[in-house]
Amino acid sequence: MQRQTLDWLHYFANPHRFLRFARAALLPSWAIAVAILIWGAWAVYKAPPDYQQGETVRIMFIHVPAAWLALFTYSFIAGASILALIFRHPLGHVAARAAAPIGAVFTLAALITGSLWGQPMWGTWWVWDARLTSVLVLFFIYLGYMAIWRAITAPEIAARTAAILAIVGVINIPIIKFSVDWWNTLHQPASISRFARPAIHPEILQPLLIMAAGFTALFFALLLTRIESEILRQRMRARLKREAGES
Amino acid sequence: MLLYHIMKQDIVLAWRQGNISLVLAFLMIAVTLVPFGIGPELDLLRRLAPGLMWVILVLAVLLSLDRLFQSDVEDGHFDQLLLGSLSLEGLAMAKILAHFCAIILPLALALPIAGALLNIAPAALPILVMAVIAAGPALCALGAVGAALSVSVQRAGLLTALVVMPLFVPVLIFGASVTHQALADMTVNWWALAALLLVSVAAFLLSPLAIAAALRVLLR
Numbered sequence: 001m002q003r004q005t006l007d008w009l010h011y012f013a014n015p016h017r018f019l020r021f022a023r024a025a026l027l028p029s030w031a032i033a034v035a036i037l038i039w040g041a042w043a044v045y046k047a048p049p050d051y052q053q054g055e056t057v058r059i060m061f062i063h064v065p066a067a068w069l070a071l072f073t074y075s076f077i078a079g080a081s082i083l084a085l086i087f088r089h090p091l092g093h094v095a096a097r098a099a100a101p102i103g104a105v106f107t108l109a110a111l112i113t114g115s116l117w118g119q120p121m122w123g124t125w126w127v128w129d130a131r132l133t134s135v136l137v138l139f140f141i142y143l144g145y146m147a148i149w150r151a152i153t154a155p156e157i158a159a160r161t162a163a164i165l166a167i168v169g170v171i172n173i174p175i176i177k178f179s180v181d182w183w184n185t186l187h188q189p190a191s192i193s194r195f196a197r198p199a200i201h202p203e204i205l206q207p208l209l210i211m212a213a214g215f216t217a218l219f220f221a222l223l224l225t226r227i228e229s230e231i232l233r234q235r236m237r238a239r240l241k242r243e244a245g246e247s
Numbered sequence: 248m249l250l251y252h253i254m255k256q257d258i259v260l261a262w263r264q265g266n267i268s269l270v271l272a273f274l275m276i277a278v279t280l281v282p283f284g285i286g287p288e289l290d291l292l293r294r295l296a297p298g299l300m301w302v303i304l305v306l307a308v309l310l311s312l313d314r315l316f317q318s319d320v321e322d323g324h325f326d327q328l329l330l331g332s333l334s335l336e337g338l339a340m341a342k343i344l345a346h347f348c349a350i351i352l353p354l355a356l357a358l359p360i361a362g363a364l365l366n367i368a369p370a371a372l373p374i375l376v377m378a379v380i381a382a383g384p385a386l387c388a389l390g391a392v393g394a395a396l397s398v399s400v401q402r403a404g405l406l407t408a409l410v411v412m413p414l415f416v417p418v419l420i421f422g423a424s425v426t427h428q429a430l431a432d433m434t435v436n437w438w439a440l441a442a443l444l445l446v447s448v449a450a451f452l453l454s455p456l457a458i459a460a461a462l463r464v465l466l467r
Contacts, residue, residue: 137413144410151400160464161396165410168392168457172414175446179417182442186424 009083013090015231022228029224033217040214043207050204056120057204063113065212066106067131069219070138073103077145078170081163091227093159096166097149098226102219104142110135130184134177141169249333250341257345267353270311274354277303278361289366296365297375297426303361304354304379305415308386309408311350315342315394316458317403320465329466335459339395342458343387343451351383367430374429381440382422385447388454389414395461417446 012018040061050057077096084092114132115125126132148165152158261267281299285291319325328338358379359372367375393411397403421443428436 137416140409141413144406144413147406147409148396151397151403151406154399157399157464161399161461164457164460164464165396168414171453172417176413176416179420179442183420183424 009087009089015090015094015234018091019228019231022224022231026221026224026228029217029221033214033221036210036214036217040207040211043210047207048203056117059113059117060204061207061211063110063117064208065215066113067110067135068212069215070103070107070110070135072216073099073106073219074138074142074166074170074173077103078166081166085160085163085167093163094227094230095223096163097159098230099219099223100142100146100149102222102226104139104146106215106219107135107139107142111139128184130181133184134180137176137180138173141173145169249331250337253328253333253338253341254345254348257342258349261345261349266311267349270307270350271353271357273307273310274303274357274361277306278364281365293366293368293430296362296367297430298423299365300358300362300367300375300426301419301423305386305419307354308350308390309411310404311346312390312394312407312411313404315346315391316398316462317394320398320462325462325466335462336455339391339455339458339462340451343384343391343455346387346391347383351379351387355379355383368433370433371426371429374433374435375426378422378425378429378440378443381425381443381447382418383447385418385443385450386415388447388450389418392454392457392461395458398462399465418443418450421446 012021044058044061047058047061049055077099080092080096080099082092083089084096111132114135118127118129118132119125145162145165148162149158152161278299281295282292285295316325319328325338329335355376358376359369362372362375363369390407390411392414393407394403396410397406400406421439424439425436425443428434428439
C-alpha cells in the first residue's frame with residue numbers, strides 16, 4: 001500500500017505528465033462536482049425545516065461543509081508542503097499555492113454564512129463563539145500564507161518559506177483551537193447550547209453529506225484547474241526567457 | 248560560550264541603538280493614548296487595563312521584531328557566524344534569549360508604572376509582571392519565526408505582524424486569564440500560568456527549528 005502511494009506520487013513528479021493527466025481529468029472533475037452540487041441543492045431543497053430554527057437551518061448545508069473544507073484544505077496545503085520540502089516533490093509547492101485561495105474562500109464562506117445564520121439565532125451578526133473565533137484565526141493564517149507567497153519575489157525562496165510557514169501553522173492550529181475553546185468557556189455562559197444537538201436526524205444528515213461531497217469535488221476541480229494554469233504559466237515564462245536569450 | 252557572546256552583543260546593540268528606550272517609550276505612549284480613547288474614568292480603566300496591557304505588549308513585541316535577523320543577513324555577519332562551529336538552531340536560540348532580555352524584561356519592569364497609570368491594583372502588579380515574564384519566551388520565539396520567514400522582504404513589518412498574530416493567540420489567551428483572575432481576587436490562576444509556561448517552553452524549544460529552516464532557505 002505504502003509502496004503504491006509512493007509510486008503514484010512519483011508518477012506525477014514530472015510536470016508534463018501531470019499536465020497530460022490534468023487536461024484529461026479537468027472536464028470529468030468539473031462534471032462530477034457540478035452533478036453532485038445539483039443533487040445536493042435538490043436534497044437541501046427537500047430537507048425538512050428545523051422545528052426550532054425553521055428555514056434558516058438550510059444555511060447549515062453551506063456553512064458546515066465550507067468549514068470542513070476550510071480545515072481540509074489547510075491540511076492539504078500542509079501535506080503538500082511537507083511533500084515538497086522534505087521529499088522534494090516538484091508539484092508540492094505548486095499544489096499548496098494553488099490550494100490556498102480556495103481554502104481562504106471556503107473559510108470566508110464559513111464565516112459569512114455563520115454570521116448570516118447567527119443573526120436570526122443569536123440576534124447579532126457576530127458572536128465570539130469558540131468555533132467562529134477559531135475559524136477567524138484560521139482565515140488570518142490563510143492570509144499570512146498567501147501574503148508570504150506574494151511578498152517574496154524570488155520564486156524558489158517564496159516556495160520554501162511558504163512551506164515552512166504552512167508546517168508551523170499546522171502545528172499551531174490545534175493549540176490555537178484548544179486555547180480558544182478554553183477562553184470561550186471562561187467568558188461565555190452556556191447560552192448557545194441549544195445549538196448543539198445530540199444527534200443529527202438522517203433527513204438532515206443526508207443532504208449535509210451530499211453537500212460535503214460536492215464541496216470536496218469542487219475543491220479538486222478548482223485545484224486541478226489552478227495547478228494546470230500555474231504549470232502553463234511557468235512554461236510560458238521559461239519560453240519567453242529562452243526566446244529573449246536567443247534574440 | 249559563542250552563544251553567550253552573541254547574546255551579549257545583541258543586548259548591547261539593543262541598548263546602544265536605543266531599541267530598549269524606544270520600546271519603553273512605545274509602551275508609555277500607548278498607555279497614554281488609552282484614556283483618550285475610552286475616557287479617563289478610573290473604574291472603567293481598571294476593568295479594561297489587564298486586557299489592554301496584553302494587547303499593547305503584543306504590539307510592542309511585534310514592532311521590535313523588525314530586522315531581528317535582517318541586518319545580520321545583509322551585512323554578512325551571519326555568514327561569518329556560520330563559518331564557525333555554531334548551528335543555525337543554536338544561533339536562533341541565542342537570538343530569542345537576547346530578544347527576551349533586551350525587550351521583554353525592560354517591558355515587564357516598566358509594567359508597574361504603566362499599570363499605575365491605568366489604575367491597576369498594586370497588589371496585582373507582581374502577578375502581572377510574572378505572567379509577562381512567563382509569556383516572554385513564547386512571544387520572542389514565535390515572533391522570531393515570523394521575522395525569519397520575512398527576512399528576505401524589505402519593510403516586512405506588516406507582513407511579519409500578519410504571520411505572527413495568529414501564533415500569538417494562545418499566549419494572549421493564557422496570559423490574559425492569569426491577569427484577569429489576579430485583578431479579580433488577587434489570586435493566581437495556576438492552570439493558566441502552567442499552560443502559559445508550557446507554551447513558552449514548547450515555543451522556545453521548537454521554533455529554532457523553523458527559524459533555522461527559514462534562514463537556510465536564504466543562505467543556500
